[in-house]
Amino acid sequence: MLLANIAQNLNLNPINEPSADVEVTSGYASDLLxxxxxxxxxGAIWATNQKHINIIGVAVMLNLxxxxxxxxxxxxxxTVAKAREENxxxxxxxxxxxxxxxxxxxxGLRST
Amino acid sequence: MRELSMHILDLAQNSIAAGASRxxxxxxxxxxxxxxxxSLQDNGRGMxxxxxSRVKDPFVTTRxxxxxxxxxxxxxxxxRACDGRLAIQSSPGKGxxxxxxxxLSHIDRAxxxxxASTIVTIIAVNPDLHLRYTQRVDDKAFIFDTDELKTQLDGxxxxxxxxxxxxxxxxxxxxxxxxxxx
Ligand SMILES: Nc1ncnc2c1ncn2[C@@H]1O[C@H](COP(=O)(O)OP(=O)(O)O)[C@@H](O)[C@H]1O
Ligand SMILES: [Mg+2]
Numbered sequence: 001m002l003l004a005n006i007a008q009n010l011n012l013n014p015i016n017e018p019s020a021d022v023e024v025t026s027g028y029a030s031d032l033l034x035x036x037x038x039x040x041x042x043g044a045i046w047a048t049n050q051k052h053i054n055i056i057g058v059a060v061m062l063n064l065x066x067x068x069x070x071x072x073x074x075x076x077x078x079t080v081a082k083a084r085e086e087n088x089x090x091x092x093x094x095x096x097x098x099x100x101x102x103x104x105x106x107x108g109l110r111s112t
Numbered sequence: 113m114r115e116l117s118m119h120i121l122d123l124a125q126n127s128i129a130a131g132a133s134r135x136x137x138x139x140x141x142x143x144x145x146x147x148x149x150x151s152l153q154d155n156g157r158g159m160x161x162x163x164x165s166r167v168k169d170p171f172v173t174t175r176x177x178x179x180x181x182x183x184x185x186x187x188x189x190x191x192r193a194c195d196g197r198l199a200i201q202s203s204p205g206k207g208x209x210x211x212x213x214x215x216l217s218h219i220d221r222a223x224x225x226x227x228a229s230t231i232v233t234i235i236a237v238n239p240d241l242h243l244r245y246t247q248r249v250d251d252k253a254f255i256f257d258t259d260e261l262k263t264q265l266d267g268x269x270x271x272x273x274x275x276x277x278x279x280x281x282x283x284x285x286x287x288x289x290x291x292x293x294x
Contacts (some may be wrong), residue, residue, distance in 0.1 A: 033186055034113040052192075054185045057170025061180045082171070 001025075001107065003066050003089055006045060010103050012068060012091035015075060016083040024065040027109035029101040033058055040064065045109070047100045051075045056082040056090075066090065070097040115225025116150060116214075119190060122183045123152050123210060124234050128241065130156025130208065135234075135241060139224060140248035141216055141293050147196075148221070148293070151211040159202040167200065187212055194218035224293045228284035231256065232276050239271035245283065247291045254286040 003022040007014065025043035030036050031050050036058055040046055047068040048055060056079055059067050066089035069075055075083075075092065083090040093100060113119055120137060127135045132154035140149045159167065166172045168188045173181030187210070188198040196213035214221050231245055235258065244257045258270060261279070268275060287293070 032114060033182065033189075034118065037182070050189075052189050054170050054182060054189055057180045057182050057185060060171075061178065061182070078169075086171075 001109065003045065006104070006107060007091060009107060010068075010093065010095065010100065012093050015069075015080055015090040015092055016088065018066070018089040019087065022065050022089060024109065026111060027101070027104040028111050029097055029104075031097075037061065039111070041112070044111075045104065047097055047104065049073055049097055051079060053079045053082050055079065056086055056088050059083075059088045060086050064088070068093060068100055070095055070100045113186065113190070114222060116190070116222050117225035117227045117230040119183075119187045119212075120150065120152070120227070121230045121233060123187060124230075126183055127152065127154035127156050127208070128234075128238055130154065130158070132156035132207065133240070133242060134244075136244045136246070138246040138248070139227070139293060140246070141250070143216065143250055146216045148214040148216045149211060150214075151209065153207065153209045155207040158204040158206050158208055160204055164200050164202050168198065184210075190214070190222065194221045227287060228280045231283050232280045235279060236271050236276055239269050247287045247293065249291045249293060252290040254283075254291040256283050256286065 001024050003018060003024050006024060024045045026041045028040040028044045029047040031048050033054055036046060040062055042063045043065050045066050046064050047070050049071050051069055051073050053076060055067055069092045072094040124135060134155045136153040138151045167184050170180050170182050170185040175181060191198045191212040191214055194214040195218055196215060198212040200210050202208040234243060242259050247254045
């Protein structure tokens with residue numbers, strides 16, 4: 001599934017859009033970074049309520065397809081700057097984390 | 113991380129990687145001030161001032177296997193999420209001191225977790241390290257010091273099964289009464 005299709009489907013607000021098509025192969029939702037590091041798969045789209053720069057560190061480490069900050073939370077300034085620098089697709093949405101995860105699941109994504 | 117003791121284990125690995133032969137860990141709760149302080153002091157190689165000023169950034173690491181180092185950034189984020197902060201002092205060739213404060217009663221503060229297993233794990237992998245662990249609640253303190261134990265053991269290495277088992281039970285017992293922190 002393409003990231004652009006997901007962004008359109010969930011009506012996500014892009015903070016940093018990918019320069020090319022990105023294939024999303026799974027989904028993950030969690031606010032505990034150590035849990036994400038242990039369980040999320042490469043190529044996953046990750047939905048979270050965290051907004052600090054460490055989420056971009058996690059995304060780079062795991063080679064994630066992108067990050068969605070759910071629940072109407074604004075990312076920290078250095079998070080946005082780092083997402084741009086590292087070319088990590090970053091989106092925000094008013095939709096709650098629960099609903100974002102549900103919508104990703106509906107689109108056919110799984111955590112495994 | 114799910115438990116603060118996981119941060120402690122991770123940060124102890126930083127000290128060991130920095131060549132420390134001595135590591136002092138303290139977890140102190142002040143119930144009146146509603147504050148929890150976790151500190152680590154080592155005598156490792158230390159960090160230069162400009163490196164220290166950048167080390168809370170997850171993209172600052174001296175690892176060669178990857179570009180991201182999340183140990184200190186995650187500890188910093190945990191403290192900040194609980195109305196606290198992480199202070200770092202370091203001098204090259206001398207050592208490093210980290211101290212994170214947390215609001216003790218903050219709803220997002222992770223529990224301390226299994227500190228006894230954390231201590232045992234550090235010693236099992238680094239039996240020659242001089243490790244001192246202190247846990248305080250107000251004016252009560254529990255202290256475990258590997259050098260004090262070594263003088264009693266008369267040459268038996270600390271990473272032998274029965275010794276590790278004893279340490280685990282001793283720390284568990286000692287941190288479960290007057291100095292218990294959840
Ligand atoms: N106790 C310490 N003594 C000396 N250097 C340290 C210490 N802790 C951390 N560092 C330095 O800071 C860097 C970042 O640490 P950290 O955030 O834990 O990530 P990582 O250990 O994955 O690199 C380390 O690579 C190391 O160079
Ligand atoms: Mg580390």
